[in-house]
Amino acid sequence: MQAEIITIGDEILIGQIVDTNSAWMAKELNGIGINVGKITSISDQKNDIVSSLKQAMERVSLVLITGGLGPTNDDITQKTLSDFFGMSLVQNDLLYAKIEQRLGDRGISMNHFNREQALVPDGARIIQNNHGTAPCMWFEKEGKVVISMPGVPFEMKGIMQDEILKSLAQHFSTPVILHKTIMTEGIGESVLAEMLIDWEANLPNCVKLAYLPSPGLVRLRMSLTGDDENKLKRVIEEQLDKLREIIPANIFGYDDYPIELSVAKLLSDKGKSLGTAESCTGGNVAHLLTSHAGSSAYFKGAVVAYSNEVKENVLQVNAADLEKYGAVSQEVVEQMAIGAQKLLNTDYAIATSGIAGPDGGTVEKPVGTVWIAVAGPEEVISHKFYLYKNRERNIRVASLNALNMLRKILEK
Numbered sequence: 001m002q003a004e005i006i007t008i009g010d011e012i013l014i015g016q017i018v019d020t021n022s023a024w025m026a027k028e029l030n031g032i033g034i035n036v037g038k039i040t041s042i043s044d045q046k047n048d049i050v051s052s053l054k055q056a057m058e059r060v061s062l063v064l065i066t067g068g069l070g071p072t073n074d075d076i077t078q079k080t081l082s083d084f085f086g087m088s089l090v091q092n093d094l095l096y097a098k099i100e101q102r103l104g105d106r107g108i109s110m111n112h113f114n115r116e117q118a119l120v121p122d123g124a125r126i127i128q129n130n131h132g133t134a135p136c137m138w139f140e141k142e143g144k145v146v147i148s149m150p151g152v153p154f155e156m157k158g159i160m161q162d163e164i165l166k167s168l169a170q171h172f173s174t175p176v177i178l179h180k181t182i183m184t185e186g187i188g189e190s191v192l193a194e195m196l197i198d199w200e201a202n203l204p205n206c207v208k209l210a211y212l213p214s215p216g217l218v219r220l221r222m223s224l225t226g227d228d229e230n231k232l233k234r235v236i237e238e239q240l241d242k243l244r245e246i247i248p249a250n251i252f253g254y255d256d257y258p259i260e261l262s263v264a265k266l267l268s269d270k271g272k273s274l275g276t277a278e279s280c281t282g283g284n285v286a287h288l289l290t291s292h293a294g295s296s297a298y299f300k301g302a303v304v305a306y307s308n309e310v311k312e313n314v315l316q317v318n319a320a321d322l323e324k325y326g327a328v329s330q331e332v333v334e335q336m337a338i339g340a341q342k343l344l345n346t347d348y349a350i351a352t353s354g355i356a357g358p359d360g361g362t363v364e365k366p367v368g369t370v371w372i373a374v375a376g377p378e379e380v381i382s383h384k385f386y387l388y389k390n391r392e393r394n395i396r397v398a399s400l401n402a403l404n405m406l407r408k409i410l411e412k
Contacts, residue, residue: 004056008067033174067151069134071113087121131158182220183253216400260288266410267298275344276302277336280354315339337375
């Protein structure tokens with residue numbers, strides 16, 4: 001089952017806003033067995049809307065449109081679709097009353113533009129928008145379905161979740177589709193693919209596998225299609241058991257579960273605390289950990305030790321070692337971890353020191369060289385990484401590698 005998405009708005013075409021609607025819709029539609037084959041962004045012009053819609057309906061049975069339903073002169077989608085389907089615009093009393101009440105609650109009187117928002121094509125199915133004033137319209141013609149929704153993301157998402165997805169699944173009798181994402185760290189895409197070559201070759205026909213790499217991570221996504229949901233769920237569990245035998249140390253979670261939450265759960269379950277001493281990551285490890293509610297239960301604090309002075313005076317790194325080995329070294333990063341552990345009085349401490357770039361590298365220590373250490377109750381473990389030339393990417397990947405090192409220690 002194929003669909004297309006049309007997004008309407010000059011603000012998208014001039015780069016004023018980014019179209020996040022299409023990606024979200026495509027993912028949700030895929031979950032009910034509908035694949036998006038084309039996404040088109042067009043201007044607020046009647047000819048563009050008509051020609052794009054006509055072409056899309058020649059290719060697919062379902063077209064979803066967002067945008068152009070607001071209360072201003074450039075919002076012409078309602079009138080354009082009414083003309084396209086040969087319908088008349090009529091006032092929808094329920095919609096009118098809702099707009100009037102919504103504005104009244106905010107102390108705003110109805111004006112000409114607000115009243116026009118309540119005009120809808122007389123042959124369209126009007127779907128309730130519980131998140132705003134713009135209507136959602138469902139058209140059917142010659143076996144094709146066209147759905148027009150507001151472009152405001154939270155309104156569109158609300159309508160899709162409240163009604164559209166359920167109605168589409170019923171209308172098109174779509175098959176059962178399940179997805180399972182396996183989160184991996186500490187292994188590159190090509191190496192991972194080589195390790196899984198036999199497993200992948202023996203996957204059941206109902207399973208489609210995708211490798212989704214991003215800086216520091218590779219997501220493995222299994223997509224399963226069939227008629228029996230329980231059978232597909234059993235297949236997922238069988239394949240997960242096999243994967244856990246092949247790459248046990250690299251799997252840290254499932255379904256976009258971030259590694260910092262995996263670490264957080266391990267710390268919480270064990271009743272342990274953590275602090276960080278960060279140089280090249282500049283506090284990003286601490287940021288990842290504290291981005292989630294409840295982090296105060298296990299995370300005590302961080303020291304951003306960017307200068308050698310802070311390394312010496314705050315973390316008690318030996319000045320002679322800094323002079324002899326340099327800040328980016330095993331000797332220094334281990335002392336940073338121990339210093340943070342003592343200073344913050346934690347069970348574990350992570351330390352990072354490296355050359356994030358784009359400058360500052362040498363022949364011996366090129367850009368992307370990173371040392372990471374984890375100090376625990378009994379020992380200090382450190383590891384050297386050779387990362388990338390891009391500063392942003394190095395900070396991101398070094399942070400993930402640091403968390404993954406701690407995860408492996410906690411899982412022992």
